[in-house]
Amino acid sequence: MKTLKVGVIGCGSIAQHRHLPEYQANKNVEIVAVCDPNEARVNEIAAKYEAKAYTNYEELLASGEVDVVSVCTPNYLHAPISIAALEAGVHVLCEKPMATSQEEADAMIEAAKKSGKKLMIAHNQRFVPSHQKARQLIESGEIGKLYSFRTAFGHPGPEGWSVDGKDSWFFRKEQAFIGAMGDLGVHKTDLLRYLLGEDITEVGAFVETSAKDFADVDDNAVCVLKTESGVVGTLAASWAYTAKEDNSTIIYGEKAILRLEDHPTYSLIVQYATGEVVNYELGKIQSNDEGGQSSSQVVDHFVESILTDKEPLITGEEGMKSLAVILAALKSSDTKQITRV
Known part of the structure; x- marks a missing residue:
């Protein structure tokens, strides 16, 4: 070869x-x-x-x-x-x-x-075992009709990780263009599109700078998203989760709730409406912390x-669709209106 x-x-x-x-x-x-x-x-x-x-x-x-x-x-x-x-x-x-x-x-x-x-x-995020398993469960009809979701990606900020600390390009608008929403939020719009198997069509968002007084980009954002079939949910992206990273996603369906990366041991928990609970240990999500998954598989x-x-x-087209949600969120925050993707 x-x-x-x-x-x-x-x-x-x-x-x-x-x-x-x-x-x-x-x-x-x-x-x-x-x-x-x-x-x-x-x-x-x-x-x-x-x-x-x-x-x-x-x-x-x-x-x-x-x-x-x-x-x-x-x-x-x-x-x-x-x-x-x-x-x-x-x-x-x-x-x-x-x-x-x-x-x-x-x-x-x-x-x-x-x-x-x-x-x-x-x-x-598409290569995380719990996310791949959840997609299979949703596709197979195991969860039934999807009603809602919430996802978050937050940590204390890139200054603890970037080679340049607080002087990093991450915090400069002319180089980064966008802050936590570009760093973390876009990962989650991509994940949601992958899990739900449909595109996001409307966004309402608050995109703020509240935690990093040295930054001229956003560090805290909360969005309400609606998919083409009418599933609604929230996405939070933040550099202000000061004590602990949150990289969790919860999907609420007719027959079950999926909890992804929401528990220290079980990377996927399926809570069925019948009362049955299935815990999956599928290995840790990749993270910048010690003990995170070693390879992202990308x-x-x-x-x-x-x-x-x-x-x-994740082709260019897929990347573009995930970026489009973030661009719509910025527009929504600026105009104070629900924005079509």
Whole structure:
């Protein structure tokens, strides 16, 4: 089998904790290049992975050395770098949110179509065992008609995790464009679309900055969402859950309630209307805490989709639909009106 040559563009925390170690662990790839404008950082990472260091992504792409890149940069660079890579005939795994506007997302999808190369967005929540099991239960009719849901993704904020702490691009509007909603909320819109098997059509949202006085992006958001079949529920995304991460989802159906990642031991609890309760121990969700799942499976899935020439689970189109919900939430918060996606 062909060994894919990989370059990682952006050497911050997500590259260091996820992409680089997961590529290194995959026997079908070889990390040949890393890129970051911070020279000291990129040289250190290059030495660690025995890869070539670049401070300019255009030079990396022009080298013709790579088959695949991961784009792990600040949000505002996702689209331009992904498009440049696709136009250079390189497969792209892009971090979320895929872009900062609908136009950018469209341009990325178009570039992938034209080049015939794969574009995947790194929404890792679809690979969590409890989420996959819940989707099966919903699809099989086990839960009956769906009535409602609530999902949350919150932690104390990226300053504890980002390589640059409080000086991180995460908190700067011109680089991030969007805060907790782009960092965490978009993961949950993607998860809900995956679990429920339908799109979200309307959003009402409050998107605030209340916890991080040094940030000029949102750090606390609560949204009410409605799906195409009329299922309603809430989504919270926050950098203000100061003591403990919350990454839970609850689905309320006619025959049962599903509790996902809502218990320290059981990653999925099914509470049937008959009174029966089934607890599943399916392994921990990936998290930045010690003891979280070691691999997000995103890289392995992407590599496999290239080698077998199959569509990845989260295509550009899928990433765009999940981003569109976030863009609608921002509009709703600004206009104080329910917004159509």
